[in-house]
Amino acid sequence: GAVVSQHPSWVICKSGTSVKIECRSLDFQATTMFWYRQFPKQSLMLMATSNEGSKATYEQGVEKDKFLINHASLTLSTLTVTSAHPEDSSFYICSAREVGAYEQYFGPGTRLTVT
């Protein structure tokens, strides 16, 4: 149980375009989902926390207009990287917290390459 999926697992896009990454909790309902970013040889950095049906809370230094987060249902959150640039190339990982529980379960990650 407690499986989180991400789609796509990898994506290549051209500079200036937008790309959407989906995060789904497959066998549980998640009131809260988290989005992380990880650059090569670095640790995970929390970007934002999203609660179902409300606006996401962004960490300091993360541009909310560039990284659009939608958490429209208890099983799906999306991260849209708008007007992507090569410096946005990174490994994006989501996690989900089950309703009424403390544990977070992580997705497998999405590798974004912007050319």
Add this chain to the structure above:
Amino acid sequence: DAKTTQPPSMDCAEGRAANLPCNHSTISGNEYVYWYRQIHSQGPQYIIHGLKNNETNEMASLIITEDRKSSTLILPHATLRDTAVYYCIPRGTDTGFQKLVFGTGTRLLVSP
């Protein structure tokens, strides 16, 4: 959030116990110690957590010192698949257990 200090890297022979230390001297009374690991190019995987008592599950054991300023994660019989970065993360009730703040972790290399 409490700060943690972990050795950047450790080596372990396959079949031997891997003991990964973590210093969290500023941990507060309501913060648990969580351990996650991340195998290369995958999402983090939960291992174990504890408050002040030692804990054991099918993956590992967690030893927390009496003063709670440090802990050790023990993988009793390391395998090649245990090669990963291991993160020690204090996590408390102040933010409703919302955040996981990842430090730099320990890169464990298990060799044949």
